Amino acid sequence: MRDDLLDQHLFPVRPDFTAEQQAINRREWLEDLWHRQLSNPDTYMLKAVPTSLAPRAQNDAENCEIIAFACWVYDPREANETAGENHRAASSDSKRAPGVVEDALGVAVPKGMSSTLFRSCTTQLEAIKSAALQRFQNCDVYHLTMLATHPCHLRQGIASRLFQWGIDRADAEGAVIYLEATDVGLGLYQGWGSEIIESGRVELEGGGKRVCMVRRPRESWEI
Numbered sequence: 001m002r003d004d005l006l007d008q009h010l011f012p013v014r015p016d017f018t019a020e021q022q023a024i025n026r027r028e029w030l031e032d033l034w035h036r037q038l039s040n041p042d043t044y045m046l047k048a049v050p051t052s053l054a055p056r057a058q059n060d061a062e063n064c065e066i067i068a069f070a071c072w073v074y075d076p077r078e079a080n081e082t083a084g085e086n087h088r089a090a091s092s093d094s095k096r097a098p099g100v101v102e103d104a105l106g107v108a109v110p111k112g113m114s115s116t117l118f119r120s121c122t123t124q125l126e127a128i129k130s131a132a133l134q135r136f137q138n139c140d141v142y143h144l145t146m147l148a149t150h151p152c153h154l155r156q157g158i159a160s161r162l163f164q165w166g167i168d169r170a171d172a173e174g175a176v177i178y179l180e181a182t183d184v185g186l187g188l189y190q191g192w193g194s195e196i197i198e199s200g201r202v203e204l205e206g207g208g209k210r211v212c213m214v215r216r217p218r219e220s221w222e223i
């Protein structure tokens with residue numbers, strides 16, 4: 001979900017950090033975040049790997065080539081209210097990677113990143129999500145937080161497969177899907193029945209753009 005203009009503001013050029021160091025810090029931050037997310041039983045991290053690999057190699061975390069991945073977070077309705085607190089609690093318990101620091105509110109950020117801007121963007125998006133899900137008070141939620149395909153493997157239906165994983169679950173459980181799309185992913189999500197919410201085209205501070213979408217539980221569709 002890269003956004004070049006927003007990136008430039010989130011990672012301003014600083015005399016004390018080279019672009020290379022910024023990239024390392026950012027990578028360490030993402031790895032730290034994903035490791036912590038993986039310890040949450042409601043987080044599903046999916047990876048797509050080449051089918052040419054033997055099954056054993058496909059599970060070799062160190063050496064296997066990942067050609068696409070998705071992160072789904074299951075949010076049972078009764079847990080929605082405390083999700084932010086859980087996230088903060090989970091993120092404050094163990095040692096950080098060297099490129100990661102905690103900001104004044106205890107939120108982990110890569111060293112050198114503007115945490116004020118980061119927080120402003122996440123707060124804005126959280127408010128939109130919360131308002132959008134008001135309509136689905138009785139539904140569990142599957143939140144697609146990340147989806148990306150390696151540039152060498154685009155337009156082969158790989159991201160669609162990872163998205164369909166969430167659709168199958170949501171349909172089986174009568175759950176709603178929520179996501180914040182970039183322009184490039186919009187067609188894919190709309191093709192699978194996701195709709196842009198009212199006021200869902202969001203201009204983030206710093207120049208980023210997101211399109212907030214929901215896919216209503218299938219039983220509520222009028223066919």
Ligand SMILES: CC(C)(COP(=O)(O)OP(=O)(O)OC[C@H]1O[C@@H](n2cnc3c(N)ncnc32)[C@H](O)[C@@H]1OP(=O)(O)O)[C@@H](O)C(=O)NCCC(=O)NCCS
Pocket residue numbers: 001002068147148149150153154155156157158159160161180181182184185186187188189191
């Ligand atoms: C968005 C993204 C994940 C799509 O990945 P992908 O693996 O190429 O996705 P798919 O192949 O399933 O579908 C992409 C398009 O290819 C089309 N497609 C799927 N299979 C195809 C095939 N065999 N031949 C030709 N086109 C195909 C799909 O219909 C879709 O078309 P659309 O964009 O007009 O809707 C990828 O562009 C990406 O990683 N972008 C950067 C990160 C990002 O923005 N992620 C989304 C954040 S919400």
